[in-house]
Amino acid sequence: MALKQVSSNKCFEGFQKVFEHDSTELKCKMKFGIYLPPKAETGKCPVLYWLSGLTCTEQNFITKAGFHQAAAEHGLIVVAPDTSPRGCNIEGEDESWDFGTGAGFYVDATEDPWKTNYRMYSYIKDELPKLINANFPTDPERMSIFGHSMGGHGALILALKNPGKYKSVSAFAPICNPIQCQWGKKAFGGYLGSDTSKWEAYDATQLVKSCPDSHLDFLIDQGKDDQFLSAGQLLPDNFIAACTERKIPVVFRLQQGYDHSYFFIATFINDHIKHHAKYLNA
């Protein structure tokens, strides 16, 4: 599990670095961004995992979200992995922006030809944390997860499927009910096959309905002028209704005038960092 540093930039007294490694789960070279706050030089810090959305690489979040200052203040290591395996030479992986490369959907694929490499769920859940904990001054007991859009979906399902693993969870404009939207149907159909009952294992809304009591406190921000909200790709209402029914605490903030972009993320990123810091630093 050798790490290769790709870049390192000083940022708010800490460092924003990018590393490359050979992933055993994905069987390809993977990059991830990691922000090490100044506190990491002297002590162990909790880790906050960010999952990006469709088409993104590890670069989008670290260059656009503007999270560094808040992370430095609260002493959080922030890890931003890539969104899918790359360069696996699977036929059709680069055909569309919402499937294959840049669209791993944080599932473990069961269908050929994807099942060998497209194991983003396991990569995020096990391999990456193990790698991070082995190479950086982390406190393995304290980790949280958040994400945007498809990454929001990934954060929600990882949190819901692994009770106790994450101290907190939040999301920006997450795909809340993928089995009900076009993006989800296409991705799950491709990675998991046509048996829609298998999809439910990766659907946040379905997971809420079936999950054991979750004590996680969900914070979700959603731009009101998000074109994908109106296009029915995100379906937060379904998730909220399920959470209301299952008494899962969610604060869902519909932000007037905001769209799906990183400008929206940058606006509320501090609230989310604080939300996680509250639980990670408790």
Place this chain on the structure above:
Amino acid sequence: MSSRSGNTQEYETRDQLPGRSASPLVPETSEPETEGLVFYHMDLYGSKERFDIFPEESHGQGDRSLEDIREESALSSKKLQSTQEAGYDLGKEVEELAKMYGLDEDREKELELLGGHLVMVESKRPPTHTGKAGSQGSLYNASKSSSPVKDQSQSIKQQGFIREASQDEDQNKAGADDEAQSHARSREGLSSCGVSDERSSQAVSEEEEAADVFCSTCKIPIRAFDKLFGEHKDHEVAQLPSAVESEKEEIHKNMCRLEEQIAQMENFASHLEEIFITVEENFGRQEQNFEVHYNDAVQVLAQKYEEQVEALGEEKRKKLEALYGQLVSCGEHLDTCKELTDTTQELYLENDKADFIKAAVTMVDRLQEFLKKEVDLELSVLPDFEERVIDFSEVEQLMNSINTISAPCAPVINPQAPNAATGTSLRVCWGLFSDDTVECYQLCYKPVSDERCSEEQAEHMLKVKETYCTITNLLPNTQYEFWVSALNASGISPPSERAVYVTAPSPPAIKTKKIRSCENAALVCWESRDINPVDSYMVELSKLTDEENGDIITESIIGIPNCEVLIHLQPTQRYHISVRALNLGGSSERSEPVLIHTTGTYFCLNEDTAHPLLAILDDGFTIACDELENPECDLPIYDNSFTRCIGILGSLIPFPGKHYWEVEVEEDTEYRIGVAFENTPRHGYLGANNSSWCMRHIITPSRHKYEFLHSGMTPDIRITIPPRRIGILLDYENCKLSFFNADIAQHLYTFNSRFQHFVHPCFALETPGILRIHNGIAMPLCTAFP
């Protein structure tokens, strides 16, 4: 009092030793060693009665047979040998005592001390005095009992002395045995001269082998064996170490008592010195007084005498002058007569008739004329002097004035002293400038009143011997006028000036229901219970600790002009706070204290602001509303109350920092809760204006809707779990107002607003139901990251 009697004996022995130890007792010392053994057996097996009679014998018989003396000497030497052994234990004791009393400088005499224990050991036994020695001993006892330390050192010195004396005696001998023997000799001397101590001798025999228990009855160390079989069979015994301990304790106690007595005597002595001086002063004053008065009298007498003598002399001079004048005129007359006689005789001798006749005629005329003049032979002045009355009245008066006194001058009344007043009493003081003799004072007072009816205010009068008086049963915070006259047998002085004193105020009453507090401060208000205004108030606080020393005032705040004060406190503590009112006269008693916890923020509801339909339940923190119809209809509306919104304001402490409270709500109740400025419009809804911020719960057919309203605007926020208990965090410093679902520590929403003024909690009901407000709770952890 074994130690005291012990001291006596020490002195006793010391007195006798100088003469004795050097005296030739040597011949006797050669015998005891063999004789002693014999006697030892007798002691061991013999009856103890034999020894019981001994003391009487020794007292009664001044001259005893040589044999007796020898026997005793033998005993003594035995005893000394044995005590020499036991003495090494006691050596430590003495050393300790010496240390205890700072006699370390005597440590070089340690070796000598070992020898000296003999005396110490003996001195623990009841003394048997004889004749002079006994009386001397008691004399010393009386005179020296006040200086235990000295006693100790003296006893040590004395022991040294013994040894030195002994050494003089047997200079050739060396070693402990020799020393013991030499001491034996000195003891012998004691015994033989009549200071016999049969009981100690007896004990000595028993102690021959190491004593290990202490007979409390006889006060001597014995062997355990004797407890079982010997004369101490029925006596109370203790282990020797514990006996030593208790004895030491006893000695120490007595030492302490002696020290106390020293201190007392020293005090008394210094007091006596003062009295000496006072006597001198008084004498001087009297002497001077007499001198002045008698001098006056003498002067007056001398003056009177001079006056009288002068008048007498004058009279004499006048008399003499008059007599002399008379004498002169008498002489002149005589001359004239003689001249006439001569002339007449010449005439007779004239032969010439004609001339004769001629001359005779003139002569006859002249004679006739002369004889016509009457010769005055009356004395013009009498030899007697007129009777002069010697007047002593003035002197008498002067003389009398030495003994009798005049009426005193008016006393001078002092202005009110600090702390001379309580709420119901005043201590008034006055003095005299002159040395007038005063039998007592007459103190008058009456309350000062602005009104005309002051005559109705009764004057009170008191007779006082001292130059002060404490008057009780007065009204609090009231001015009284005092004046005082001095009285003696000759009469009463004019009254002093009038002085106005004022009684201390009544203790204020803290308004317990209006106390507000937070982690760092408390706002306490109270009301005065006096009609007249007071000068200021003083707040006293005591921080309560686990030891419950609630009476220790840890902080006082003085000079508070109003009936309200903001007190800075430390977080998570408990304080007792009480108030005193102050005026010129002093401070009142403390008010009833109130208990303040600086855990969380504590506020109360401002009932004046409550909408008429809003009810506050008995606990003071539950608000309820039964019906809602026409909240704006003909209900009586008060000045400060909400008119449209069925709401109420709380009274939050005006203090920066963080404040947290919680509101328990029911799921089916619609409400608005938050904060508002004190002057938020009473006719509007909370959150609808820019002077209030609130969370609103609305029940729509589909869901629970939550709004976070300020100026009528709300973000679009959906909350999946309707909170049952809402935490509200007001953070002035970070300009935030946050709402939490307190049960699950879920952050709901945060207003970011710079509050221009202090705000108050506000609560309103929009459907029938109740809201329960929870106060004074510590900020939960979740509020750290709103």
